[in-house]
Amino acid sequence: MRLGYTAADVRAAEEPLLAAGAPLMARAAAGLAAVCRRELVAAHGRVAGARIAVLAGAGNNGGDALFAAAALAARGAAVTVIEALGRPHADGLAAVRAAGAQAADTGAARAALADADLVLDGILGTGARTGLPAPLADLLREWQTDTGARGVLGRTQLTIAVDVPTGVDATTGERGEVWVEADTTVTFGALKSGLLLPGGADAAGRVELVDIGLDMGDAQPRVQALDEDDIAPLFPFPRRGDHKYTRGVLGLVAGSDAYPGAAALAGVAAIATGVGMLRLVGPRRVADAVLAITPEAVAGRGRVQAWALGSGAPAEYEMRASLADARESGLPVALDAGALALVEGPLGHPAVLTPHAGELAELLGRLEPGDAPDRAAIEADPVAAATAAARATGAVVLLKGPRTVIARPDGSLVAPAPGPAALATAGTGDVLLGVLGALLATTAEHEPVPDLALVAGLAVLLHSAAGHATTHASGLPAALEARIVALRESEAGR
Ligand SMILES: NC(=O)C1=CN([C@@H]2O[C@H](COP(=O)(O)OP(=O)(O)OC[C@H]3O[C@@H](n4cnc5c(N)ncnc54)[C@H](OP(=O)(O)O)[C@@H]3O)[C@@H](O)[C@H]2O)[C@@H](O)CC1
Ligand SMILES: Nc1ncnc2c1ncn2[C@@H]1O[C@H](COP(=O)(O)OP(=O)(O)O)[C@@H](O)[C@H]1O
Ligand SMILES: [K+]
Missing domain, CATH: 3.40.50.10260 (YjeF N-terminal domain)
Known part of the structure; x- marks a missing residue:
C-alpha cells in the first residue's frame, strides 16, 4: 500500500x-x-x-x-x-x-x-x-x-x-x-x-x-493506493472453525425477468469470491437461472450478514425491504445501478455505492439539485464528485471507470491500481457487485470492524486481476476463482 x-x-x-x-x-x-x-x-x-x-x-x-x-x-x-x-x-x-x-x-x-x-x-x-x-x-x-x-x-x-x-x-x-x-x-x-x-x-x-x-x-x-500485492494481506480467508453462517451469508437482490443475466453474473461472482451462503431474492425465473449454474445458492429471504442490491433492475419493493433490514440490523449493503435511485440522503447503515459516472451524475443531481456536475464534469474530476457523494450519503462511494476511485465521507480516498480496458464490456459491473457483496458478507463480523473503503478496494483489485485472465464478463468468475485458489495456496505455504 x-x-x-x-x-x-x-x-x-x-x-x-x-x-x-x-x-x-x-x-x-x-x-x-x-x-x-x-x-x-x-x-x-x-x-x-x-x-x-x-x-x-x-x-x-x-x-x-x-x-x-x-x-x-x-x-x-x-x-x-x-x-x-x-x-x-x-x-x-x-x-x-x-x-x-x-x-x-x-x-x-x-x-x-x-x-x-x-x-x-x-x-x-x-x-x-x-x-x-x-x-x-x-x-x-x-x-x-x-x-x-x-x-x-x-x-x-x-x-x-x-x-x-x-x-x-x-x-x-x-x-x-x-x-x-x-x-x-x-x-x-x-x-x-x-x-x-x-x-x-x-x-x-x-x-x-x-x-x-x-x-x-x-x-x-x-x-x-492499492495494487496486486495488497490482495493477499486484505483478503478474508476462511478461518479455521468457521461454519457457513460465521463465514458470512450474502443476500443478493439483482436481476429481473427482463435482465436475469445480472443476477447470474453477480451471484456466480459472489460464490467464486467465497461466501458461507448466497441467498437470492427475486422472481422465480431469475433464481432458476442462477441455480442452474450455482446449485449451492438458496432462493428466498433469510438471515444475512450483508446485502448486495441493484444490478439488472430488480423490483423496487425487494430492494426497499432489504434496505429496511439493513437499517434495523446495521448490516453493510452494496448498492449498484437501480438501488442507487433509492438513495435520497444519509443512509443509516454501513454502505458502499458503486455508480459509474452517469449514475453518479444522476445521484448528485438528486442530492444536490442545481449544483451537481454532469457526467463529463465527473469524468474530468472524479475525486471531487465521489467525495461529494460520500459526504452527502455517509457511504463509501466506489466510482467505476477506467481508473476507479473510492471516497470516504471524511474526504480520504482509496485508489486501486487500474484494471485492463478489457473490463469495458457489459456485465462487468454486475460481477463487481457480486465480489463486493461477498467481501462485505465475509468481513461483516470481523474484529476490528472492517474499513469498507479498503474492502471495496480489494473488490476492485480482484475484479481487475480476473479481468487480466479473461475476455468477457461471464469469464470473470472462473478467473476470480483461479486467482483466489492461488492466493489460498500461497497463504497455506507461508
Ligand atoms: N521547500 C523546500 O525547500 C523544498 C521544495 N522542494 C521543491 O519545491 C517545490 C515547491 O516549490 P515552490 O513552493 O517554490 O513552488 P513551485 O511549485 O516551484 O511554484 C511556485 C512558483 O511558481 C509560480 N506559479 C505558481 N503557479 C503558477 C501558474 N499557474 N502560472 C504562473 N506561475 C505560477 C509562483 O508565482 P507566484 O504565485 O509567487 O506569483 C511561484 O513563483 C516542490 O514541488 C519541490 O519540487 C524540494 O526541493 C524539497 C525542498
Ligand atoms: N477502460 C476501462 N479500463 C478498465 N476498467 C474499466 C474500463 N471501463 C470500464 N471498466 C470497469 O468495468 C466495469 C464496468 O461496470 P459498469 O459500468 O457498471 O458496467 P455494466 O453495468 O455493463 O456491468 C467497472 O468495474 C469499471 O471500472
Ligand atoms: K514539475
Whole structure:
C-alpha cells in the first residue's frame, strides 16, 4: 500500500527541516539527477552527449531541476535551460550556467524541446496555482503533440517530471487544460496524493520517491493506493472453525425477468469470491437461472450478514425491504445501478455505492439539485464528485471507470491500481457487485470492524486481476476463482 499526502501536509513536514537548515533541495536534486542518469543510460547507454532541455519555473521546483541539470552537465550532457515563467531560481541558474548550460529564447525553446533526449519538467510543483500563461501552454501543447520529437542519441525522448507533472494538482490529481505527460515523476519526501489519483496518476507515469529525510509523523494520508500485492494481506480467508453462517451469508437482490443475466453474473461472482451462503431474492425465473449454474445458492429471504442490491433492475419493493433490514440490523449493503435511485440522503447503515459516472451524475443531481456536475464534469474530476457523494450519503462511494476511485465521507480516498480496458464490456459491473457483496458478507463480523473503503478496494483489485485472465464478463468468475485458489495456496505455504 502506498500512501499519498496533500501538498499542504508535505510542505508542513518540510518546514521544521528547513528551519533547521537541512539541505532539502540538494538532496532532492541529487535524487533527481540519479534517476535521470539511470534512465538515460537505460534508454541510450550514456549520459555524455545527451541533449537535455530543462523547463524551469519560477520557484523551488525549478531550483530542483536546475541543480539536477547542473550535475548532469558535469557528466557531459548538453543542457539547454528554458525559462518557462521568467524569474528562475537564482542559485540553480548560476549552478547550471557554471556547468556550461545554454539559455534558450522562445524560438530556441521549441527546437530544444523537439531535439531533446530528455526533457526535465521543473515548471511547477507543490506551489502551483491553476492555469498556465498562454504562451507557455502553447509551447507545451506544441511539444507534446510533436510526434517527431526525438533526441540526438535515438528516437526515444524521455520526459521526467520534477515532484509533480506541471498542470496537475499535487493534492487532487486534477489536470488543467494543458499538462505534462511524463514517463517518470520523481517526487520528494512523500508521495503527493495527486500522483495516485485519476488524472494525476495517468500524467505522472512511473512514480519514484526520493527520500529527503521528511517525517510525515501524524499526518493522515489523503490516499491509500492499492495494487496486486495488497490482495493477499486484505483478503478474508476462511478461518479455521468457521461454519457457513460465521463465514458470512450474502443476500443478493439483482436481476429481473427482463435482465436475469445480472443476477447470474453477480451471484456466480459472489460464490467464486467465497461466501458461507448466497441467498437470492427475486422472481422465480431469475433464481432458476442462477441455480442452474450455482446449485449451492438458496432462493428466498433469510438471515444475512450483508446485502448486495441493484444490478439488472430488480423490483423496487425487494430492494426497499432489504434496505429496511439493513437499517434495523446495521448490516453493510452494496448498492449498484437501480438501488442507487433509492438513495435520497444519509443512509443509516454501513454502505458502499458503486455508480459509474452517469449514475453518479444522476445521484448528485438528486442530492444536490442545481449544483451537481454532469457526467463529463465527473469524468474530468472524479475525486471531487465521489467525495461529494460520500459526504452527502455517509457511504463509501466506489466510482467505476477506467481508473476507479473510492471516497470516504471524511474526504480520504482509496485508489486501486487500474484494471485492463478489457473490463469495458457489459456485465462487468454486475460481477463487481457480486465480489463486493461477498467481501462485505465475509468481513461483516470481523474484529476490528472492517474499513469498507479498503474492502471495496480489494473488490476492485480482484475484479481487475480476473479481468487480466479473461475476455468477457461471464469469464470473470472462473478467473476470480483461479486467482483466489492461488492466493489460498500461497497463504497455506507461508
Ligand atoms: N521547500 C523546500 O525547500 C523544498 C521544495 N522542494 C521543491 O519545491 C517545490 C515547491 O516549490 P515552490 O513552493 O517554490 O513552488 P513551485 O511549485 O516551484 O511554484 C511556485 C512558483 O511558481 C509560480 N506559479 C505558481 N503557479 C503558477 C501558474 N499557474 N502560472 C504562473 N506561475 C505560477 C509562483 O508565482 P507566484 O504565485 O509567487 O506569483 C511561484 O513563483 C516542490 O514541488 C519541490 O519540487 C524540494 O526541493 C524539497 C525542498
Ligand atoms: N477502460 C476501462 N479500463 C478498465 N476498467 C474499466 C474500463 N471501463 C470500464 N471498466 C470497469 O468495468 C466495469 C464496468 O461496470 P459498469 O459500468 O457498471 O458496467 P455494466 O453495468 O455493463 O456491468 C467497472 O468495474 C469499471 O471500472
Ligand atoms: K514539475
